[in-house]
Amino acid sequence: MKPRVAFFEFTSCEGCQLDSLNIEAEILDLLKAVDIVAFREVKSGSSEDYDIAFVEGSITRESEIARLKEIRERAKILVALGACACLGGVNCLKNSLPMEEALKIVYGRDARYYDTIPARPLHDVVRVDHYVRGCPINTDELLKVIKALLLNKRPEIPNYAVCVECKMANNVCVYERGMTCLGPITRAGCGAICITSGRYCVGCRGLVYEANLESQKDILKKYGLTAEQISEKLNIYDSCAGVKR
Amino acid sequence: MSIINKEVRRVEIDVHHITRVEGHGNISLKINDGKIEQLLWEVPESPRFFEAMIRGVSWQHVSHIVSRICGICSISHSMASILATEAAFGIQPSKQTQLLRKLLYNAELLESHVLHSMVLVAPDMLGTDSIFPLAETHTDVVLIALRLKKLAYNLAELLAGRKTHPISLVVGGFTKLPDTGELEKMRVKLEHAFVDINTVVEIVRSWKLPNFNRETEYVALKDPVEYAFISGQIASSDTGVTHVENYLEITNEYCVPHSTAKHTRNHRDSYMVGALSRFNLNHKQLHPRARKTAEELGLVAPCYNPFMITVAQVVEIVHALEDSMDIIDQLLKRGIEPEVVEEGKIPFRAGRGVGAVEAPRGILFHDYTYDADGKIKKANCVIPTNQNHANIQKDMEALVPLIMDRGGDVIRHILEILVRAYDPCISCSTH
Numbered sequence: 001m002k003p004r005v006a007f008f009e010f011t012s013c014e015g016c017q018l019d020s021l022n023i024e025a026e027i028l029d030l031l032k033a034v035d036i037v038a039f040r041e042v043k044s045g046s047s048e049d050y051d052i053a054f055v056e057g058s059i060t061r062e063s064e065i066a067r068l069k070e071i072r073e074r075a076k077i078l079v080a081l082g083a084c085a086c087l088g089g090v091n092c093l094k095n096s097l098p099m100e101e102a103l104k105i106v107y108g109r110d111a112r113y114y115d116t117i118p119a120r121p122l123h124d125v126v127r128v129d130h131y132v133r134g135c136p137i138n139t140d141e142l143l144k145v146i147k148a149l150l151l152n153k154r155p156e157i158p159n160y161a162v163c164v165e166c167k168m169a170n171n172v173c174v175y176e177r178g179m180t181c182l183g184p185i186t187r188a189g190c191g192a193i194c195i196t197s198g199r200y201c202v203g204c205r206g207l208v209y210e211a212n213l214e215s216q217k218d219i220l221k222k223y224g225l226t227a228e229q230i231s232e233k234l235n236i237y238d239s240c241a242g243v244k245r
Numbered sequence: 246m247s248i249i250n251k252e253v254r255r256v257e258i259d260v261h262h263i264t265r266v267e268g269h270g271n272i273s274l275k276i277n278d279g280k281i282e283q284l285l286w287e288v289p290e291s292p293r294f295f296e297a298m299i300r301g302v303s304w305q306h307v308s309h310i311v312s313r314i315c316g317i318c319s320i321s322h323s324m325a326s327i328l329a330t331e332a333a334f335g336i337q338p339s340k341q342t343q344l345l346r347k348l349l350y351n352a353e354l355l356e357s358h359v360l361h362s363m364v365l366v367a368p369d370m371l372g373t374d375s376i377f378p379l380a381e382t383h384t385d386v387v388l389i390a391l392r393l394k395k396l397a398y399n400l401a402e403l404l405a406g407r408k409t410h411p412i413s414l415v416v417g418g419f420t421k422l423p424d425t426g427e428l429e430k431m432r433v434k435l436e437h438a439f440v441d442i443n444t445v446v447e448i449v450r451s452w453k454l455p456n457f458n459r460e461t462e463y464v465a466l467k468d469p470v471e472y473a474f475i476s477g478q479i480a481s482s483d484t485g486v487t488h489v490e491n492y493l494e495i496t497n498e499y500c501v502p503h504s505t506a507k508h509t510r511n512h513r514d515s516y517m518v519g520a521l522s523r524f525n526l527n528h529k530q531l532h533p534r535a536r537k538t539a540e541e542l543g544l545v546a547p548c549y550n551p552f553m554i555t556v557a558q559v560v561e562i563v564h565a566l567e568d569s570m571d572i573i574d575q576l577l578k579r580g581i582e583p584e585v586v587e588e589g590k591i592p593f594r595a596g597r598g599v600g601a602v603e604a605p606r607g608i609l610f611h612d613y614t615y616d617a618d619g620k621i622k623k624a625n626c627v628i629p630t631n632q633n634h635a636n637i638q639k640d641m642e643a644l645v646p647l648i649m650d651r652g653g654d655v656i657r658h659i660l661e662i663l664v665r666a667y668d669p670c671i672s673c674s675t676h
Contacts, residue, residue: 010291011293012316012672013313013315013316013319014267014268014317014672015313015316015319015409015410016316017316018267018316018317018409019316019409021364021394022394022395022398027380027391028380028384028387031377031380036375036377039375040262040264040265041265041266041267042264042265042364042365042375042376043264043265043374043375043376043377044264044265044368044375045374046264057291060291060292061291064291089313090293090298090310090313091293091298093298093299093310094293094294094298097297097300101297102297103294105297105300106292106296106297107500110500113500113502114292114505116291116292116294135313136407136409136410178587178589179588179589193406193407193412194412196406196421197405197406197407197413197420197421198406198412198413198420198421198585199406199412199413199420202306202309232303232306236306236309236310
């Protein structure tokens with residue numbers, strides 16, 4: 001029997017799920033190898049019987065906790081899809097405010113209708129088996145993970161810094177171009193796409209294992225960033241994932 | 246309200262999380278004794294609080310963060326954000342930047358409209374629950390959708406590094422530029438895409454869409470010189486032209502307890518934004534080939550049938566493709582100037598700016614106030630689907646009495662098709 005695959009989303013932009021559809025060349029072959037049984041964004045019928053669950057988004061409401069636990073119970077394998085699911089992502093930026101204040105800023109005097117809790121990644125609520133990182137995900141990496149899971153192998157995710165891939169892409173170092181970059185502490189797998197496109201890394205894939213955060217902060221300071229600017233940069237994606245802990 | 250069939254004693258519809266739309270919406274309908282007791286379009290989407298999130302954030306990070314409001318129209322959000330910031334800082338982008346932005350915008354429009362018409366709507370018309378079974382039964386439809394989406398992705402990659410959450414699109418211009426050879430190759434690909442586009446037009450022509458008309462207020466950007474996507478002022482079919490800076494006079498947002506997304510109203514209880522609004526207000530400025538497509542598909546302005554939104558999108562696909570080839574021709578003629586933006590040279594200052602673009606689903610506003618350090622003091626974003634929620638509700642209220650005798654399953658399906666026609670981007674509308 002073909003493995004049954006389901007896609008779910010919590011608080012997110014749903015961009016990672018949509019990008020999952022963009023494995024054009026392979027999607028027809030993939031549909032021969034798996035049954036997609038739940039994918040609300042593009043499919044009407046759904047089933048609660050699945051083997052692999054891909055879950056996008058972070059958890060920002062009480063009701064999402066129960067739903068995620070239910071998915072965890074049903075799925076043999078749970079894969080976190082994208083930065084919101086893996087790290088908490090940009091959703092965590094609101095965590096620097098009291099929730100009442102965030103509600104008030106957005107909804108004003110009608111805030112009483114709505115609820116929210118501090119944003120957190122999936123692994124703060126349930127066990128996560130695998131991570132497909134990035135904001136958005138890299139579809140080549142998603143495909144690698146799916147292939148590995150179909151072969152009953154453990155997906156291999158790079159455990160080195162973006163700088164490695166950046167060098168391989170023949171980019172001039174961002175620090176040589178008068179800007180600063182989180183490439184030295186961020187986990188690779190994106191092909192250094194932001195630097196190749198003329199920007200710098202802001203760490204959407206999270207920290208590489210045993211990242212030397214203090215040393216990175218020293219470098220940022222050496223290149224002229226204030227303490228405030230450093231924490232602003234680190235917090236865009238990482239505020240839930242260890243920097244403050 | 247005249248065609249109420251008294252035979253219908255009781256219908257209960259509870260569509261919990263309508264499928265094949267972006268985000269989470271519910272349809273709740275109760276008919277008892279031939280009377281509508283409840284009919285609600287609900288949005289239970291989890292809000293992300295972007296306007297709170299970016300308070301105090303430095304201008305350099307703003308468009309990067311707000312791009313994440315939407316996974317489909319991230320280019321529009323980045324663009325509206327950048328226009329707002331540029332307005333606040335008094336930056337006027339170069340002609341080349343304006344051309345590249347329009348070209349990039351077309352990539353997003355193409356992808357989004359193909360996704361909606363061929364991936365999300367086509368299954369309704371072909372009697373399946375998703376595009377996946379079509380891989381076997383209608384391989385051509387699936388391959389066309391995938392090819393056109395890929396083309397849009399390639400165009401966006403060429404200009405902004407990638408389509409979902411663009412990278413090199415920044416305040417002041419671009420951090421990376423395409424070379425003329427790449428643009429020439431892209432032009433050839435765009436021209437070839439007309440083979441697929443013509444098939445899309447044929448497919449859509451064969452669809453039988455419900456004939457339901459409800460006139461409403463139509464709102465879109467209007468530019469005197471072109472079919473407006475990233476320029477112009479706000480036009481309303483009821484209240485005429487309003488300057489973008491005064492968008493609050495049009496949007497008048499309000500909260501309802503059954504929706505985490507705010508609703509809007511201007512001259513009436515609701516208004517419509519998106520492809521059909523743009524078509525109704527700006528159809529004379531469409532590329533002649535797109536106007537011909539509209540004729541072929543029976544789309545005539547003014548059109549009051551919301552089910553025709555998808556048809557208007559297909560017309561816009563033709564326009565976007567023709568427009569993209571025109572833009573590339575202009576760029577090739579001018580040559581590409583090496584104007585790469587350096588973040589450190591952007592002259593930031595205190596002030597307020599409003600940016601407006603036509604996202605694929607309609608007019609989108611970002612409104613920022615910056616302090617002297619270039620940090621956000623206050624932000625407001627009004628999203629297209631935000632502005633359509635009340636209109637969806639009003640359409641349902643007008644439509645249900647007309648189809649009440651058709652039985653629960655049919656009513657449910659027609660209401661789902663209605664909501665889908667709006668191509669709602671719900672998580673974006675809640676943001």
